[in-house]
Amino acid sequence: MAIFSVYVVNKAGGLIYQLDSYAPRAEAEKTFSYPLDLLLKLHDERVLVAFGQRDGIRVGHAVLAINGKDVNGKYTADGKEVLEYLGNPANYPVSVRFGRPRLTSNEKLMLASMFHSLFAIGSQLSPEQGSSGIEMLETDTFKLHCFQTLTGIKFVVLADPRQAGIDSLLRKIYEIYSDFALKNPFYSLEMPIRCELFDQNLKLALEVAEKAGTFGPGS
Amino acid sequence: MSRQANRGTESKKMSSELFTLTYGALVTQLCKDYENDEDVNKQLDKILCSHFLPRGYNIGVRLIEDFLARSNVGKCHDFRETADVIAKVAFKMYLGITPSITNWSPAGDEFSLILENNPLVDFVELPDNHSSLIYSNLLCGVLRGALEMVQMAVEAKFVQDTLKGDGVTEIRMRFIRRIEDNLPVGEE
Numbered sequence: 001m002a003i004f005s006v007y008v009v010n011k012a013g014g015l016i017y018q019l020d021s022y023a024p025r026a027e028a029e030k031t032f033s034y035p036l037d038l039l040l041k042l043h044d045e046r047v048l049v050a051f052g053q054r055d056g057i058r059v060g061h062a063v064l065a066i067n068g069k070d071v072n073g074k075y076t077a078d079g080k081e082v083l084e085y086l087g088n089p090a091n092y093p094v095s096v097r098f099g100r101p102r103l104t105s106n107e108k109l110m111l112a113s114m115f116h117s118l119f120a121i122g123s124q125l126s127p128e129q130g131s132s133g134i135e136m137l138e139t140d141t142f143k144l145h146c147f148q149t150l151t152g153i154k155f156v157v158l159a160d161p162r163q164a165g166i167d168s169l170l171r172k173i174y175e176i177y178s179d180f181a182l183k184n185p186f187y188s189l190e191m192p193i194r195c196e197l198f199d200q201n202l203k204l205a206l207e208v209a210e211k212a213g214t215f216g217p218g219s
Numbered sequence: 220m221s222r223q224a225n226r227g228t229e230s231k232k233m234s235s236e237l238f239t240l241t242y243g244a245l246v247t248q249l250c251k252d253y254e255n256d257e258d259v260n261k262q263l264d265k266i267l268c269s270h271f272l273p274r275g276y277n278i279g280v281r282l283i284e285d286f287l288a289r290s291n292v293g294k295c296h297d298f299r300e301t302a303d304v305i306a307k308v309a310f311k312m313y314l315g316i317t318p319s320i321t322n323w324s325p326a327g328d329e330f331s332l333i334l335e336n337n338p339l340v341d342f343v344e345l346p347d348n349h350s351s352l353i354y355s356n357l358l359c360g361v362l363r364g365a366l367e368m369v370q371m372a373v374e375a376k377f378v379q380d381t382l383k384g385d386g387v388t389e390i391r392m393r394f395i396r397r398i399e400d401n402l403p404v405g406e407e
Contacts, residue, residue, distance in 0.1 A: 149284065149287055149288075150369050151283060151284060151287065151368045151369060153284075171288070174284075174287075174288040175288040175289065177288070178281075178285040178287075179285070182281040182284050182285065183281065183285070189280060189281070
């Protein structure tokens with residue numbers, strides 16, 4: 001999956017649509033006996049691995065499930081604290097699943113409004129007048145492409161750095177938005193988009209773009 | 220893109236009459252909704268007209284995104300550019316006609332759009348009891364709503380109307396001000 005996510009941000013900087021379409025992240029489930037040889041710590045309401053790597057479990061991975069039941073932040077499904085539970089030898093052997101923590105929807109909202117502010121700063125820093133604002137943000141693992149319409153809506157796509165054709169994908173997403181979100185009389189402007197047809201057509205467009213765009217530097 | 224091209228010609232051929240019918244149904248329904256007393260007929264026409272504007276406005280705020288997505292026009296930097304884009308691109312795209320732009324005011328903030336034929340009223344005659352109804356007032360609302368979304372406050376009104384016996388339909392557009400609050404970032 002070369003296109004990782006799509007975000008749509010409204011004029012005020014609020015996230016109105018979000019889609020993640022990458023393959024499931026690496027997760028590792030292992031059975032442990034006391035004592036646990038990984039050092040765990042509590043961070044941001046999650047239990048993360050602070051030190052100790054083995055068998056696919058890396059530093060920074062979060063505890064996702066204990067004995068098959070998903071954990072709820074720092075509490076197990078039964079309401080006990082994870083760190084306490086794993087510190088008690090009576091609970092062993094225990095099977096724990098680790099993996100990269102997913103972003104919660106609140107975190108995504110915050111990140112979207114932060115990006116909106118950075119976008120504003122970007123265009124103000126510009127030495128030339130009439131700058132377009134941030135169009136691309138590049139890292140070694142992904143590229144973030146952004147397109148702001150004349151009416152202030154931003155379409156943001158996170159994709160593989162080698163994926164080509166994102167510009168036309170952004171325009172296509174704009175068309176899909178104007179068709180399936182705006183022409184839906186029950187959709188109010190600037191509100192979260194909850195239209196089935198928009199979802200479906202967006203996923204279709206992503207698939208088309210992925211197939212077409214990977215004829216990039218590779219071939 | 221092939222999808223765009225197909226849509227353009229198909230929708231024009233297929234829906235122009237459907238569209239005229241739909242618009243007519245909207246008008247008559249509004250007339251029925253507010254028709255309760257012979258005495259207030261004159262007032263009714265005024266109310267009816269003022270009810271088209273908000274409906275047109277709602278269409279306009281959504282139509283602008285569709286227009287921008289499909290037409291790829293850039294930002295307009297003055298009112299003349301805006302007038303050109305409205306007449307030559309927007310009207311052509313949605314109603315299939317190209318009105319002419321005339322009667323510029325000396326300050327360059329007012330102009331008239333002259334429509335030789337108005338597709339909305341192809342098969343319409345105004346009856347006597349609605350003689351002061353501005354039938355196509357929806358268009359004014361659409362223009363106002365669409366331009367507001369690109370930070371321009373304008374006023375649009377009908378000056379001449381073929382339904383009332385004038386030779387052409389004339390819409391007068393006046394630029395009020397640029398909307399500075401809630402600008403998309405990067406625009407000054």
